[in-house]
Amino acid sequence: MTTNPNTSTLDYAAVKPNDTRAYSVRNILSHVFALVVAGFFLYAAYGKIGPVNARQFAVQIGNYKILDAAYSNIPAIILPFIEVYAALALLFPKTRKAGAILMAGMLLFFICAVFYSAIHLGLSIDCGCTGKGGSKAGWGVIARNTGLLIATGLSVWLYQCGPCAPKTSVDS
């Protein structure tokens, strides 16, 4: 990056093309990561919303033995909607940080829950991640959730650092 010593301002002609490209790539990557995470969460929430799906999800939550079965209905009803709204928030740059905070919170909680029930207690249970059966809770789920957690972080970090277009330097 070169600056014009006479004016103490950036030489836009010299730096703009590369930085603009970097800006675009970072932003595109940010959107891609956000889309992947949000898409997964929307798909997961779809399988948990509805009278039958919510009942099934309550059973899956009960299988974890973290909550008493009597209380598993409450997260079974509310959690899918948090997933939907957090996913939508993650998609839009203006609300991305708020969505990412919720996503990260949920993912961390899911990782801890799977670790506690499947690894620590040794329960052979379905993860209930998408409301449908067929995905065993274990290291595989922990790895996938960790990946989603990293992608969530990147979607925010890349977007924050995205505006790499040169800032005007302070005149001395």
Add this chain to the structure above:
Amino acid sequence: MKHIFGVIVILIVSVITGVAAKAMWYDTWSPTKAAPPQKMAWVKQQTSDAIAKTGADRNQPGTSGDASEKVTDNDAEVSDSSGATDASLTADAAVSNDEPEFSGGFPVAKLDMVVDHLINGTAHFVDAREEYEFDDGHLKGAHLLPSSAIYENIENLMAVGVLPGPGKPIIVYCGGGSCEASHNVAKVMAEFDYQNIYIYVNGWEEVMAEPDRFAGQTE
């Protein structure tokens, strides 16, 4: 700070949506409404036939003394909320001379009872474990109803002739331990009017530990 505000807003909106969905959508659903009307009519017919047959069997002389009287008193009495029939429970207790044990509101099936029913084909066996565990091995003739997808698969039980009502005993088993999965499956089956449900609490763990007793009874 504004992001935290955003998080709070999302949480509040989620709670409101959830409460609204429960009140206006989820609570209007019931298992009996969900089943196809034609099938339910058939199921009800089967159920009344089963009640009549059970009553006739119980009134036959020669069944064990006091116990048979107890059974007759409870004849055709529909079970408690857990779905277990008191009458059949008393009958089974009489056979084994044991006090019936309960787990999560359901009578517990012990090893002898399970082996008897398995050999004589006098009970339906429902495997509450996951599909990958079922594929590795299960009790002969058991029906797969994984606790992670009960509602999706419960109609498959009706399709293979495991019907709601006080028919043959239904023994639900899982991997062992505290057998949470089988309790969940049993609860949902009771929602669908299944009765005479037993939990084989020791489950597959005991089946593996007693290979002689279950010889030829697994697949």
